[in-house]
Amino acid sequence: xxxxxxxxxxxxxxxxxxxxxxxxxxxxxxxxxxxxxxxxxxxxxxxxxxxxxxxxxxxxxxxxxxxxxxxxxxxxxxxxxxxxxxxxxxxxxxxxxxxxxxxxxxxxxxxxxxxxxxxxxxxxxxxxxxxxxxxxxxxxxxxxxxxxxxxxxx
Amino acid sequence: xxxxxxxxxxxxxxxxxxxxxxxxxxxxxxxxxxxxxxxxxxxxxxxxxxxxxxxxxxxxxxxxxxxxxxxxxxxxxxxxxxxxxxxxxxxxxxxxxxxxxxxxxxxxxxxxxxxxxxxxxxxxxxxxxxxxxxxxxxxxxxxxxxxxxxxxxx
DNA sequence: ATCCATGCAAACCGTTTGCAAGCAA
DNA sequence: TTGCTTGCAAACGGTTTGCATGGAT
Numbered sequence: 001x002x003x004x005x006x007x008x009x010x011x012x013x014x015x016x017x018x019x020x021x022x023x024x025x026x027x028x029x030x031x032x033x034x035x036x037x038x039x040x041x042x043x044x045x046x047x048x049x050x051x052x053x054x055x056x057x058x059x060x061x062x063x064x065x066x067x068x069x070x071x072x073x074x075x076x077x078x079x080x081x082x083x084x085x086x087x088x089x090x091x092x093x094x095x096x097x098x099x100x101x102x103x104x105x106x107x108x109x110x111x112x113x114x115x116x117x118x119x120x121x122x123x124x125x126x127x128x129x130x131x132x133x134x135x136x137x138x139x140x141x142x143x144x145x146x147x148x149x150x151x152x153x154x
Numbered sequence: 155x156x157x158x159x160x161x162x163x164x165x166x167x168x169x170x171x172x173x174x175x176x177x178x179x180x181x182x183x184x185x186x187x188x189x190x191x192x193x194x195x196x197x198x199x200x201x202x203x204x205x206x207x208x209x210x211x212x213x214x215x216x217x218x219x220x221x222x223x224x225x226x227x228x229x230x231x232x233x234x235x236x237x238x239x240x241x242x243x244x245x246x247x248x249x250x251x252x253x254x255x256x257x258x259x260x261x262x263x264x265x266x267x268x269x270x271x272x273x274x275x276x277x278x279x280x281x282x283x284x285x286x287x288x289x290x291x292x293x294x295x296x297x298x299x300x301x302x303x304x305x306x307x308x
Numbered sequence: 309a310t311c312c313a314t315g316c317a318a319a320c321c322g323t324t325t326g327c328a329a330g331c332a333a
Numbered sequence: 334t335t336g337c338t339t340g341c342a343a344a345c346g347g348t349t350t351g352c353a354t355g356g357a358t
Contacts, residue, residue, distance in 0.1 A: 024337095025337085025338095026331085026332050026333070026337060026338070027332075027333095028331080028332070028337090028338065028339080030338080030339070031338090046322090047322080047323085048322080060339095060340080061339090061340080062339065062340040062341065062342095063322095063323085063340090063341095064323090064324080064325085064339075064340070064341080064342095065338080065339060065340070067322095067323065067324075068338080068339090083237055083239045085237045087321080087322075088321085088322055088323085089322085089323090103283060103287060103289060103291070105289065115287050115289070117283050117286065117287060119279045119282065119283070121275045121278065121279055122279070124275065125273045125275055125276070125296075126298060128273065129257060129271050129273070129298055132271065133257060133269050133271060135257060135259065135269070135298075135300040135303075136300060136301065136303075137257070137298045137299065137300050138299050138300060138301055139298070139299045140296065140297065140298045140299065141295070141296070141297045141299075142279075142294065142295070142296045142297075143294065143295045143296075144280060144283055144289075144291045144293070144294045145291065145292050145293045145294065145295075146289040146290055146291050146292055147290065147292055149289075149290075178312095179312085179313090180312060180313065180356085180357050180358070181357075181358095182312095182313060182314080182356080182357070183356095184313080184314070185313090200347090201347080201348085202346095202347080214314095214315080215314090215315080216314065216315040216316060216317095217315090217316095217347095217348085218314075218315070218316080218317095218348090218349080218350085219313080219314055219315070221347095221348065221349075222313080222314090241346080241347075242346085242347055242348090243347085243348090309358100310357100310358085311356105311357095311358095312355105312356090312357080312358095313354105313355080313356080313357085314353105314354080314355070314356090315352105315353100315354085315355095316351105316352090316353095316354105317350100317351090317352095318349105318350085318351080318352105319348105319349080319350070319351085320347105320348080320349070320350080321346105321347095321348090321349095322345105322346100322347095323344105323345080323346090324343105324344080324345070324346100325342100325343085325344070325345080326341105326342090326343080326344085327340105327341090327342095327343105328339105328340100328341095329338100329339085329340090329341105330337105330338080330339070330340095331336105331337090331338080331339090332335100332336100332337080332338090333334100333335085333336100333337095
């Protein structure tokens with residue numbers, strides 16, 4: 001692992017530790033193992049693929065613990081959950097990654113590609129909605145849908 | 155039913171009929187009954203509440219048919235499906251209703267209110283994303299999340 | 309008469325829960 | 334030692350599927 005990533009991962013570990021301590025959760029080895037595996041994954045993943053990945057790497061872990069730990073990681077903002085609609089929830093690491101939104105490319109109902117983008121106008125809209133509806137917004141989810149073109153990967 | 159609504163419903167029926175004919179689907183009484191019930195519902199609903207509503211109204215209908223028919227209604231744009239994340243999919247009639255996005259108000263994980271808004275900047279973002287990522291976008295879903303305040307209904 | 313659509317129930321699948329055993333504090 | 338965590342398996346809940354019956358064409 002290259003030095004900058006190593007540093008970033010150390011930060012991530014520290015954030016997790018702080019969170020666990022602050023909330024009276026125990027620092028179990030399983031939780032740190034899961035954190036490390038999650039941060040080795042590029043892009044989106046679901047619980048099942050994380051489970052299989054950890055099995056392949058010879059870790060003894062249960063799906064229940066994965067669900068529990070992912071919940072903790074979401075609460076301390078180290079992981080983001082996406083509900084794209086096709087089957088299971090998708091997750092991705094989110095530390096120091098620019099927050100972004102998604103374009104789901106589908107071919108007859110199947111997700112064949114997920115692209116990302118970032119647009120500052122969302123923040124403007126958010127500010128206006130807060131003012132207009134008198135609410136304090138804590139987050140958002142914007143997804144565009146698009147049909148696969150012929151030169152799209154199958 | 156007042157005249158304008160009656161007219162609107164006639165249009166809706168016509169759109170459904172056209173769609174069924176154009177796609178070789180049969181015009182069954184069940185499908186029109188479900189369409190009528192759906193268009194009598196204000197706001198969001200899920201399949202279970204639609205099922206119970208129709209049972210209450212003494213219709214013999216199965217959940218399977220509701221799922222099938224809702225799919226048809228979505229395909230001809232008479233109904234919209236939302237995946238807000240809490241349990242089941244939410245639907246709402248969408249004929250000639252201004253398309254809008256949502257603010258989900260939650261109190262400790264429970265959805266306590268859903269507000270709507272509409273902002274033209276989404277269209278601008280969409281156009282830019284289409285150009286930037288070289289895709290043709292067919293739709294979008296934008297949801298803001300917010301925590302319930304004390305003067306929010308429980 | 310054909311064969312798509314329906315109602316019913318079972319299957320499916322992602323997620324949650326219950327519980328005994330394990331281990332962090 | 335205490336009681337939160339874990340792994341396992343069963344339960345759960347929304348959705349899908351299989352199948353015999355029914356009805357639109």
